[in-house]
Amino acid sequence: MRTLKFLLRKEFKQIFRNKALLPMLFVVPIMQLLILPLAADYEVKNINITIVDQDHSAYSQKLISKIMASGYFRLASYATGFNDAFDDVENDRSDLILEIPQGFERNLIRENEQQLYMAVNAINGVKANLGGTYLNRIIADYNADVRLEWVQMSKFNRLPTIEIVSSNWFNPTMNYRFYMVPGILALLVTMIGAYMCALNIVKEKEKGTIEQINVTPIKKYQFILGKLIPFWVIGIVVFTMGLFGIGWLVYGIAPIGSLLLLYAYLSVYLIAVLGLGLLISTYAETQQQAMSIAFFFMMIFILMSGLFTSIDGMPEWAYIMTKFSPITYFIEVMRMIVLKGSAFSDIKSHFLIMVGFAVSLNGWAIYNYKKTS
Amino acid sequence: MDTVIHTNKLTKRFGDFIAANEITFDVYRGEIFGFLGANGAGKTTAMRMLCGLSTPSSGTATIAGFDIYKQAEEIKKNIGYMSQKFSLYEDLTVLENIRFFGGIYGLSDRQLKEKSEQLIETLGMKSEVKKMVGSLPLGWKQKLSFSVAILHEPKIVFLDEPTGGVDPVTRRQFWDLIYEAVDSGITVFVTTHYMDEAEYCNRISMMVDGEIKALDTPAKLKQQYSVTSMDEVFYELARGAKRSE
Numbered sequence: 036m037r038t039l040k041f042l043l044r045k046e047f048k049q050i051f052r053n054k055a056l057l058p059m060l061f062v063v064p065i066m067q068l069l070i071l072p073l074a075a076d077y078e079v080k081n082i083n084i085t086i087v088d089q090d091h092s093a094y095s096q097k098l099i100s101k102i103m104a105s106g107y108f109r110l111a112s113y114a115t116g117f118n119d120a121f122d123d124v125e126n127d128r129s130d131l132i133l134e135i136p137q138g139f140e141r142n143l144i145r146e147n148e149q150q151l152y153m154a155v156n157a158i159n160g161v162k163a164n165l166g167g168t169y170l171n172r173i174i175a176d177y178n179a180d181v182r183l184e185w186v187q188m189s190k191f192n193r194l195p196t197i198e199i200v201s202s203n204w205f206n207p208t209m210n211y212r213f214y215m216v217p218g219i220l221a222l223l224v225t226m227i228g229a230y231m232c233a234l235n236i237v238k239e240k241e242k243g244t245i246e247q248i249n250v251t252p253i254k255k256y257q258f259i260l261g262k263l264i265p266f267w268v269i270g271i272v273v274f275t276m277g278l279f280g281i282g283w284l285v286y287g288i289a290p291i292g293s294l295l296l297l298y299a300y301l302s303v304y305l306i307a308v309l310g311l312g313l314l315i316s317t318y319a320e321t322q323q324q325a326m327s328i329a330f331f332f333m334m335i336f337i338l339m340s341g342l343f344t345s346i347d348g349m350p351e352w353a354y355i356m357t358k359f360s361p362i363t364y365f366i367e368v369m370r371m372i373v374l375k376g377s378a379f380s381d382i383k384s385h386f387l388i389m390v391g392f393a394v395s396l397n398g399w400a401i402y403n404y405k406k407t408s
Numbered sequence: 409m410d411t412v413i414h415t416n417k418l419t420k421r422f423g424d425f426i427a428a429n430e431i432t433f434d435v436y437r438g439e440i441f442g443f444l445g446a447n448g449a450g451k452t453t454a455m456r457m458l459c460g461l462s463t464p465s466s467g468t469a470t471i472a473g474f475d476i477y478k479q480a481e482e483i484k485k486n487i488g489y490m491s492q493k494f495s496l497y498e499d500l501t502v503l504e505n506i507r508f509f510g511g512i513y514g515l516s517d518r519q520l521k522e523k524s525e526q527l528i529e530t531l532g533m534k535s536e537v538k539k540m541v542g543s544l545p546l547g548w549k550q551k552l553s554f555s556v557a558i559l560h561e562p563k564i565v566f567l568d569e570p571t572g573g574v575d576p577v578t579r580r581q582f583w584d585l586i587y588e589a590v591d592s593g594i595t596v597f598v599t600t601h602y603m604d605e606a607e608y609c610n611r612i613s614m615m616v617d618g619e620i621k622a623l624d625t626p627a628k629l630k631q632q633y634s635v636t637s638m639d640e641v642f643y644e645l646a647r648g649a650k651r652s653e
């Protein structure tokens with residue numbers, strides 16, 4: 036205990052004296068939380084749409100009004116044919132064409148199958164593609180309505196009931212900042228934990244000070260706790276700053292779920308992430324190596340986390356890989372507790388998995404850390 | 409005579425390369441044992457094995473009566489080590505370094521206070537106590553480093569080129585500190601490239617290409633090679649070395 040006290044005192048002194056590290060720990064995360072959610076805001080409004088309604092039925096009218104009611108689209112024009120509509124796109128008056136073919140209503144009811152045609156303007160690809168995605172979702176939603184009606188009419192069910200689960204259902208206003216901020220915060224805490232912990236230990240290797248420690252009768256666990264605790268505390272502080280200082284005050288995201296549960300999960304998560312940092316430090320001899328290894332893992336974890344890319348859209352192998360990235364679970368838990376108010380029973384499996392990560396990463400690191408080479 | 413270090417065919421290999429080859433010697437309580445050899449001879453490698461920082465490939469050794477394989481942690485309580493590379497914390501002050509290492513070695517608060525006051529007094533560093541160690545001149549760093557290595561009153565202190573790059577006056581002061589430590593009962597195991605310092609040692613071993621080629625008092629070695637200075641002894645022995653850069 037006494038040894039640990041000396042270790043912690045030394046570590047905190049060094050951290051607070053490091054003029055390059057402090058801004059990295061406290062200013063950079065705040066900046067990123069302010070900038071990234073804006074940059075990563077994929078929401079686009081006022082997408083110009085040209086509709087070609089060949090059916091002129093009640094059903095097609097219902098679909099159109101549903102599209103317009105979504106708030107994302109602005110009707111550029113009603114065109115009589117696809118060629119007219121195409122002119123709109125060519126003259127940049129429209130981003131997207133939706134064609135409702137003749138027989139839309141009839142086919143939907145009889146065969147329960149109907150194709151719609153959509154064309155996007157490739158010039159403003161992002162806007163048009165997003166428009167396409169929104170449109171798809173609206174149509175899917177609408178389609179479910181139609182089926183539901185139809186099934187009731189026929190009184191028997193030939194169809195597999197397709198449940199459409201919108202990934203935004205706990206974010207009803209589809210505010211992307213609500214969605215992104217908890218995720219980005221999770222990411223920042225991860226990077227700070229893993230990088231700082233790894234670099235700190237490897238720096239001692241580079242400077243040779245670790246030799247001076249290894250030649251003392253210090254216990255392995257004391258040294259490791261002396262490294263983990265400071266960065267664990269810093270992780271909690273940065274997280275708190277981000278959650279309340281930025282998330283709440285700036286973005287108005289008040290956590291719905293239990294804070295105790297959130298911090299309990301964060302605590303376990305930080306231990307896992309610091310374990311990763313520790314593990315990296317046992318393999319790296321120089322700070323540069325540590326950076327490269329950490330960067331490699333971070334890239335994979337970020338890409339696999341579902342923060343900037345949708346996990347649902349990944350191929351099978353990538354989907355399986357997301358299960359090996361601790362950050363995936365933390366982002367999910369963050370969104371569940373903060374936005375949805377999930378309780379312990381909802382995240383129990385997430386908890387167990389994270390305990391598994393924490394134990395295995397730290398176990399491996401402790402096994403690998405040798406006082407004697 | 410009491411043996412505090414005993415090695416038998418201690419060997420360290422890095423792949424095919426044998427850095428220390430079957431070195432066998434004894435060091436007695438209270439002596440200053442000089443460990444000489446050209447660059448790359450294997451001095452640091454051997455010393456790191458004795459300190460429990462590196463596991464030998466083969467051979468045996470006991471330090472202060474403890475086995476280097478089985479009782480490494482016991483050994484660590486009984487030795488001090490000053491590595492070739494300065495390794496106190498440069499971003500901590502003089503006093504903070506003293507307190508930190510003293511604390512790690514388990515000194516009580518009272519001991520820490522007494523020891524650090526005494527140490528600062530001896531080194532004449534009163535006005536530097538609150539300075540960052542990184543800002544001190546090399547000579548002072550080395551003296552501080554040595555003092556920290558013997559803070560916990562070890563039985564043996566290992567010094568790896570403690571005076572490398574230090575001016576002659578500071579080197580004299582450094583050796584005064586070594587003698588003081590010896591007077592208090594500490595055995596000193598020291599490597600150096602300065603032959604005048606070799607003369608200060610009770611006994612000397614000469615390492616060439618990973619092997620111990622000679623071991624005796626400076627006087628006997630000079631006699632054996634029929635020369636008048638340690639410089640010449642060193643030259644005679646190291647001449648055949650292949651590793652020397």
Ligand SMILES: Nc1ncnc2c1ncn2[C@@H]1O[C@H](COP(=O)(O)OP(=O)(O)OP(=O)(O)O)[C@@H](O)[C@H]1O
Nearest residue numbers: 422427445446447448449450451452453454492651
């Ligand atoms: N970890 C290692 N891996 C491979 N070779 C090593 C390692 N450490 C040392 N060596 C090699 O072993 C030899 C002995 O090195 P050592 O540092 O023990 O020499 P030294 O006698 O202390 O030299 P110097 O006077 O320059 O300090 C050198 O050739 C060195 O390159």
Ligand SMILES: [Mg+2]
Nearest residue numbers: 451452453492
């Ligand atoms: Mg050396």
